[in-house]
Amino acid sequence: MSATIxxxxxETGLSLATISKYLNGGKVLEKNAQLxxxxxxKLHYQPNEMARSLVTNKTRTVGVVCYSVASLFAGIMxxxxxxxxxxxxxxxxxxxxxxxxxxxxxxxxxxxNKKVDGIIIIPVSARPDxxxxxxDAHVPVVVLDRNIEGQDHDLVTADNYNAAIKLMDCLIxxxxxxxxxxxxxxxxxxxxxxRAYMDVLRRExxxxxxxxxxxxxxxxxxxxxxxxxLMCLDERPTAVFSTGYDFNLGIIMALNExxxxxxxxxxxxxFDDLILPSILHTQLTVMSQPMEKMGRAxxxxxxxxxxxxxSVKPEHIIFDATLLRGNSVxxxxxxxPQNNLWKSREKRLQSGEEIV
Amino acid sequence: MSATIxxxxxETGLSLATISKYLNGGKVLEKNAQLxxxxxxKLHYQPNEMARSLVTNKTRTVGVVCYSVASLFAGIMxxxxxxxxxxxxxxxxxxxxxxxxxxxxxxxxxxxNKKVDGIIIIPVSARPDxxxxxxDAHVPVVVLDRNIEGQDHDLVTADNYNAAIKLMDCLIxxxxxxxxxxxxxxxxxxxxxxRAYMDVLRRExxxxxxxxxxxxxxxxxxxxxxxxxLMCLDERPTAVFSTGYDFNLGIIMALNExxxxxxxxxxxxxFDDLILPSILHTQLTVMSQPMEKMGRAxxxxxxxxxxxxxSVKPEHIIFDATLLRGNSVxxxxxxxPQNNLWKSREKRLQSGEEIV
DNA sequence: CTGTTAGCGCTTTCAT
DNA sequence: ATGAAAGCGCTAACAG
Numbered sequence: 013m014s015a016t017i018x019x020x021x022x023e024t025g026l027s028l029a030t031i032s033k034y035l036n037g038g039k040v041l042e043k044n045a046q047l048x049x050x051x052x053x054k055l056h057y058q059p060n061e062m063a064r065s066l067v068t069n070k071t072r073t074v075g076v077v078c079y080s081v082a083s084l085f086a087g088i089m090x091x092x093x094x095x096x097x098x099x100x101x102x103x104x105x106x107x108x109x110x111x112x113x114x115x116x117x118x119x120x121x122x123x124x125n126k127k128v129d130g131i132i133i134i135p136v137s138a139r140p141d142x143x144x145x146x147x148d149a150h151v152p153v154v155v156l157d158r159n160i161e162g163q164d165h166d167l168v169t170a171d172n173y174n175a176a177i178k179l180m181d182c183l184i185x186x187x188x189x190x191x192x193x194x195x196x197x198x199x200x201x202x203x204x205x206x207r208a209y210m211d212v213l214r215r216e217x218x219x220x221x222x223x224x225x226x227x228x229x230x231x232x233x234x235x236x237x238x239x240x241x242l243m244c245l246d247e248r249p250t251a252v253f254s255t256g257y258d259f260n261l262g263i264i265m266a267l268n269e270x271x272x273x274x275x276x277x278x279x280x281x282x283f284d285d286l287i288l289p290s291i292l293h294t295q296l297t298v299m300s301q302p303m304e305k306m307g308r309a310x311x312x313x314x315x316x317x318x319x320x321x322x323s324v325k326p327e328h329i330i331f332d333a334t335l336l337r338g339n340s341v342x343x344x345x346x347x348x349p350q351n352n353l354w355k356s357r358e359k360r361l362q363s364g365e366e367i368v
Numbered sequence: 369m370s371a372t373i374x375x376x377x378x379e380t381g382l383s384l385a386t387i388s389k390y391l392n393g394g395k396v397l398e399k400n401a402q403l404x405x406x407x408x409x410k411l412h413y414q415p416n417e418m419a420r421s422l423v424t425n426k427t428r429t430v431g432v433v434c435y436s437v438a439s440l441f442a443g444i445m446x447x448x449x450x451x452x453x454x455x456x457x458x459x460x461x462x463x464x465x466x467x468x469x470x471x472x473x474x475x476x477x478x479x480x481n482k483k484v485d486g487i488i489i490i491p492v493s494a495r496p497d498x499x500x501x502x503x504d505a506h507v508p509v510v511v512l513d514r515n516i517e518g519q520d521h522d523l524v525t526a527d528n529y530n531a532a533i534k535l536m537d538c539l540i541x542x543x544x545x546x547x548x549x550x551x552x553x554x555x556x557x558x559x560x561x562x563r564a565y566m567d568v569l570r571r572e573x574x575x576x577x578x579x580x581x582x583x584x585x586x587x588x589x590x591x592x593x594x595x596x597x598l599m600c601l602d603e604r605p606t607a608v609f610s611t612g613y614d615f616n617l618g619i620i621m622a623l624n625e626x627x628x629x630x631x632x633x634x635x636x637x638x639f640d641d642l643i644l645p646s647i648l649h650t651q652l653t654v655m656s657q658p659m660e661k662m663g664r665a666x667x668x669x670x671x672x673x674x675x676x677x678x679s680v681k682p683e684h685i686i687f688d689a690t691l692l693r694g695n696s697v698x699x700x701x702x703x704x705p706q707n708n709l710w711k712s713r714e715k716r717l718q719s720g721e722e723i724v
Numbered sequence: 725c726t727g728t729t730a731g732c733g734c735t736t737t738c739a740t
Numbered sequence: 741a742t743g744a745a746a747g748c749g750c751t752a753a754c755a756g
Contacts, residue, residue, distance in 0.1 A: 063749030087443035419733030
């Protein structure tokens with residue numbers, strides 16, 4: 013068994029209160045402080061977080077409830093969130109919602125049961141009820157990356173609408189009009205991107221074609237199926253706008269499988285880079301979200317809520333995304349691909365190509 | 369504040385002991401059981417895990433210490449581990465070691481501090497000292513995926529040596545002799561794969577060329593640099609054996625960047641499929657590890673240790689890996705690529721092509 | 725600044 | 741089968 017504060021008491025002859033106070037950063041006589049330090053050293057004393065938690069009602073642990081831990085995007089987000097939290101002495105409990113709403117709700121209950129001090133949720137869907145139970149338990153929640161319905165929650169996302177506008181503008185600038193959308197309608201972040209799609213079409217007086225709009229869960233499989241279906245249309249789209257990383261993967265998979273050349277036969281724009289762009293012959297033109305900033309901002313905001321006063325207005329922190337131009341879009345007038353050379357992501361970023 | 373067992377006491381008129389007993393599956397009169405159930409329902413009572421932990425000295429939480437959470441491979445492993453643990457009512461605390469040994473040790477200390485019941489480690493390196501402190505604290509540890517030095521620890525891995533032999537045999541069967549190795553020497557799982565490389569070369573009387581052997585950390589960057597270097601050699605290898613997923617990514621990135629066609633100019637075999645094979649035009653021939661089985665086995669073994677008697681012999685659970693034949697290897701005699709058609713992973717698996 | 729005391733919410737002997 | 745009481749290790753009043 014490891015040493016307890018009582019052992020320190022025996023060792024030093026001081027009272028529990030004094031020791032506890034010192035251990036929590038309180039002021040004690042330097043003489044006693046030294047005594048305690050020595051005893052701690054000698055006995056390898058480490059405070060029992062459990063006991064501490066029981067009385068303070070704080071666990072120094074936050075829960076991360078994620079739509080899918082096995083998604084690369086999520087993994088990277090979690091890393092950034094976790095790094096920040098760890099640096100502040102907080103542990104990170106993690107739950108995978110497996111893209112299922114029921115599981116997500118169960119996960120939140122589980123976290124509450126585990127008495128986490130706060131929750132960061134990268135949600136499956138837009139339904140806000142899941143936050144209700146956390147709110148009832150007075151456990152602060154920060155929503156990350158995907159927005160959900162309602163206004164009364166803390167939120168950290170990218171500026172999805174304007175990011176999507178840029179992508180659509182890029183297609184328009186290259187004279188595309190038959191533009192398909194592969195997206196989700198389950199959360200408001202995707203909804204914002206969809207809205208941008210519609211708005212640009214309307215602005216350009218391009219009629220919306222129902223058969224060009226594919227909405228499903230944000231998974232690779234869905235992206236794959238959507239692309240397959242689009243390629244079967246009598247009048248194929250000349251470009252496709254993908255609103256998520258997992259969609260990108262599925263789209264490319266479908267294209268490869270049918271030996272459809274891109275961008276020659278179809279142009280692609282999408283969201284999120286990650287490793288994919290470095291691996292493909294054709295680099296996707298994508299909006300890249302500042303994932304590290306977003307992850308840290310979410311963690312930092314949550315800690316603020318945990319420490320701060322309870323009833324403050326919800327904060328919405330919105331980050332600009334950056335356009336990374338690849339060579340996945342051809343100009344229909346010139347009928348040839350943009351001839352951007354292969355460049356590493358860093359080079360592309362620093363060369364300022366993100367300005368359209 | 370949520371209801372406590374005391375509230376149940378007031379509500380039912382029973383004693384704390386009786387209520388506690390029932391809540392923990394003990395026998396009470398059916399009449400009283402009903403009383404308690406009703407009160408629990410009415411007050412939305414949920415046991416405070418903290419208080420429970422304090423007295424039982426169990427947190428029903430296990431720690432996962434991972435070399436890198438942002439790696440897709442790790443993310444998938446963590447998902448499987450977590451799913452199993454959650455199904456048994458355990459929470460999962462997670463720490464990212466960021467591929468750094470110091471951080472890994474710090475993480476283990478952190479977990480110990482958080483009083484986890486057990487630890488699953490997907491280690492950065494082979495150094496066994498990190499397990500020492502956990503062992504001293506009598507906290508069971510299961511090593512997953514990457515083996516470390518020493519024999520006295522529980523372990524779940526793939527049969528790395530024989531898997532690597534299969535891959536090398538495949539290259540040999542296609543008459544390759546100039547075979548480069550891109551690998552790590554930081555952990556024993558990679559070391560096993562390296563040993564297979566050496567053994568096959570020796571068996572085939574192929575001299576080992578130092579310049580063909582690239583050892584570094586298992587990161588995409590390292591794979592990228594190694595491939596670049598190999599391509600600069602006067603006498604280029606005709607094939608490269610990559611021992612890890614992140615290496616695969618880097619290798620393909622380097623090849624793409626220099627516009628080197630594969631398998632035409634260089635054949636590739638590697639470890640781990642995941643999404644990559646579905647995305648590339650050329651499908652890699654890889655050994656696929658049964659990740660779900662491995663993750664669940666590790667979690668299950670850990671739970672066994674947590675519940676079971678302390679001093680039992682360490683268990684080593686080894687899983688066979690499966691060869692997935694792609695079209696990334698050409699036969700040097702025929703000088704043309706294997707003409708496997710594009711197939712989804714499922715199809716490849718069921719068509720039994722994993723038999724060489 | 726230091727020590728005494730009373731819990732935090734629960735489990736667990738040990739009587740009854 | 742039930743209940744009274746002790747105590748897990750720590751913090752937080754409060755009194756000195």
